[in-house]
Amino acid sequence: MDTLGTLQLGFVYAIMALGVFITFRVMNTPDLTVDGSFTLGLAVSAVCAVQGLPVAGLFAGFICGAGAGVVTGLLQSKAGIHPLLAGILTMTGLYSVNLAVMGGSPNVSLLQKNTVFSELRRVFARTDKDILLLAAVTILTLLCLLALGWLFHTGLGLRLRAVGNNPDMARASSINSDRICVLAYALANAFVGLAGATLAQYQGYADINSGAGIVMVGLASVIIGEVVVRKQSIWGGLLAAAVGAVVYRFLIALALYADFFPAYMLRLVSAVIVAITLAIPKIREIAHNARVKKEGRRDAGNP
Amino acid sequence: MLEIRNLKKIFQPGTPHAQTGLAGVSLSLRPGEFLTIVGSNGAGKSTLFNAIAGRFLVDGGDIRLGGEDITYQREHVRARNIGRLFQDPKTGTAPGLTIEENLALVYSKATNRFPLRLALRASDRQYFRAELSRLDMGLEDRLQVKAGLLSGGQRQALTLLIATLVPPRLLLLDEHTAALDPVAAAKVMALTAQICDRNNMTTLMVTHNISSALKTGTRTIMMDQGRIVMDLSGAERENMTSQDLLRRYREMTRRELDNDRILFSGEEE
Ligand SMILES: Nc1ncnc2c1ncn2[C@@H]1O[C@H](COP(=O)(O)OP(=O)(O)OP(=O)(O)O)[C@@H](O)[C@H]1O
Numbered sequence: 001m002d003t004l005g006t007l008q009l010g011f012v013y014a015i016m017a018l019g020v021f022i023t024f025r026v027m028n029t030p031d032l033t034v035d036g037s038f039t040l041g042l043a044v045s046a047v048c049a050v051q052g053l054p055v056a057g058l059f060a061g062f063i064c065g066a067g068a069g070v071v072t073g074l075l076q077s078k079a080g081i082h083p084l085l086a087g088i089l090t091m092t093g094l095y096s097v098n099l100a101v102m103g104g105s106p107n108v109s110l111l112q113k114n115t116v117f118s119e120l121r122r123v124f125a126r127t128d129k130d131i132l133l134l135a136a137v138t139i140l141t142l143l144c145l146l147a148l149g150w151l152f153h154t155g156l157g158l159r160l161r162a163v164g165n166n167p168d169m170a171r172a173s174s175i176n177s178d179r180i181c182v183l184a185y186a187l188a189n190a191f192v193g194l195a196g197a198t199l200a201q202y203q204g205y206a207d208i209n210s211g212a213g214i215v216m217v218g219l220a221s222v223i224i225g226e227v228v229v230r231k232q233s234i235w236g237g238l239l240a241a242a243v244g245a246v247v248y249r250f251l252i253a254l255a256l257y258a259d260f261f262p263a264y265m266l267r268l269v270s271a272v273i274v275a276i277t278l279a280i281p282k283i284r285e286i287a288h289n290a291r292v293k294k295e296g297r298r299d300a301g302n303p
Numbered sequence: 304m305l306e307i308r309n310l311k312k313i314f315q316p317g318t319p320h321a322q323t324g325l326a327g328v329s330l331s332l333r334p335g336e337f338l339t340i341v342g343s344n345g346a347g348k349s350t351l352f353n354a355i356a357g358r359f360l361v362d363g364g365d366i367r368l369g370g371e372d373i374t375y376q377r378e379h380v381r382a383r384n385i386g387r388l389f390q391d392p393k394t395g396t397a398p399g400l401t402i403e404e405n406l407a408l409v410y411s412k413a414t415n416r417f418p419l420r421l422a423l424r425a426s427d428r429q430y431f432r433a434e435l436s437r438l439d440m441g442l443e444d445r446l447q448v449k450a451g452l453l454s455g456g457q458r459q460a461l462t463l464l465i466a467t468l469v470p471p472r473l474l475l476l477d478e479h480t481a482a483l484d485p486v487a488a489a490k491v492m493a494l495t496a497q498i499c500d501r502n503n504m505t506t507l508m509v510t511h512n513i514s515s516a517l518k519t520g521t522r523t524i525m526m527d528q529g530r531i532v533m534d535l536s537g538a539e540r541e542n543m544t545s546q547d548l549l550r551r552y553r554e555m556t557r558r559e560l561d562n563d564r565i566l567f568s569g570e571e572e
């Protein structure tokens with residue numbers, strides 16, 4: 001098993017998981033824009049790198065992701081469309097946008113092109129390639145995590161959390177919940193876009209289908225992370241999302257390595273993980289009721 | 304302070320479900336006045352509050368607050384000057400935020416602090432602790448506890464503090480003690496009187512407890528079918544008992560005040 005490679009990939013996806021955490025946990029709605037905004041990040045990043053602007057590509061991925069989030073945010077807050085449908089609408093539209101960005105072709109290769117990572121390798125020529133890559137993506141992820149952790153403790157951050165937590169209270173506290181909602185979706189998808197942008201340059205290509213099913217990966221990461229990191233604060237949640245993304249990569253790598261299932265089963269496995277975790281409260285309730293019933297019968301048996 | 308003229312609201316007009324919420328309500332409050340509102344279910348008390356707070360736009364009439372016409376102002380803009388408490392203690396605080404974050408959320412906004420500055424400073428904490436200790440519930444030692452873990456009475460007291468931390472021009476209390484047990488309700492009611500008195504706050508309070516409506520504040524109105532049907536203050540209010548009020552209602556509307564909660568509270572004395 002390629003441990004370093006898995007770690008590297010894990011940290012790239014961790015940035016995406018941080019974005020998913022914002023909508024899924026802070027705003028309390030899973031955002032389906034992610035599939036589209038992730039690919040959008042890949043596409044713009046790859047195109048920028050082809051043009052010889054790899055660093056700009058990362059920024060562009062961030063900004064374009066934010067733009068996609070703004071669309072979803074406006075669709076639900078201003079147009080009153082159901083949050084899940086709003087996400088699906090943006091995601092669907094983005095498929096065409098992403099193809100347009102990639103000049104109509106389903107993939108863009110960065111072979112022989114400069115990427116941020118090839119630039120880094122040139123600068124730190126003496127460092128081991130894999131260690132260097134790992135350091136780069138780890139630092140990037142940590143920066144994202146710290147920035148978000150700080151943000152969620154500012155006045156604006158408290159407003160974001162309050163709108164997701166209790167919108168009525170937020171409005172009664174003179175918070176413009178529509179604007180905050182748009183902001184939250186923009187922020188979330190900005191990080192998803194950045195993750196896509198990083199991935200494109202990391203793997204050296206962008207593919208129109210790279211983002212399919214990414215929502216599930218994000219949700220699964222957040223959930224798995226919460227099992228590992230049990231601290232229920234904002235810092236705990238962010239850390240959980242990042243750690244969860246890495247763990248998720250390892251689970252997948254392990255399963256493939258040990259030949260538990262073929263690669264094409266990944267999506268199914270992700271979906272099952274998410275479904276089971278989301279069902280846990282209900283499963284607990286059923287188990288609890290069964291226990292109560294059993295005890296009740298027993299007590300009735302021996303008065 | 305508050306000037307309401309001929310406020311009208313019909314819900315779902317032009318349908319068989321049309322409901323009159325407000326049928327021309329006029330009301331004028333001086334600064335510092337504490338008005339209590341009673342009336343049967345569906346009388347339009349909450350509708351009046353929602354109209355003032357901007358949940359919906361009214362069909363007619365106008366609302367002025369502190370001289371400013373707010374009839375068409377958006378809800379969150381009005382909220383700068385209007386504090387609200389509801390019956391359900393869950394509505395007033397963000398359960399996932401800690402006590403201090405709930406306070407900081409409102410405080411950093413009300414004091415116009417730059418939104419990208421940390422919302423909680425050491426000095427804020429000091430201030431929040433002092434304010435919380437006035438509630439006399441031990442919350443000052445539980446700043447980092449999530450608001451969702453507090454009891455109903457504690458949450459409602461916290462909400463009261465949040466709503467008045469920076470005193471609004473107007474405070475709207477909609478049966479804010481109705482969901483609490485009697486002890487907690489009495490406690491929150493006492494805090495309400497204390498806080499409103501200290502800040503000389505202009506307040507509207509809906510309650511189904513007639514004796515508490517007559518005891519609290521300076522003026523009492525009764526609503527019925529979207530109208531104000533009685534307006535009591537001064538000596539007339541001083542001498543009025545719950546039984547008198549119920550009788551007046553009966554004579555005026557030829558109906559019993561159709562609310563079991565009111566009958567209970569009438570018997571309480
Ligand atoms: N959003 C709404 N849509 C339709 N009808 C409404 C709406 N809000 C209130 N109403 C109707 O307006 C009337 C007044 O309701 P309101 O909630 O103001 O009564 P209330 O005096 O607060 O009663 P309660 O003591 O039960 O709280 C009722 O007939 C109610 O059914």
Ligand SMILES: [Mg+2]
Nearest residue numbers: 348349350477
């Ligand atoms: Mg009501």
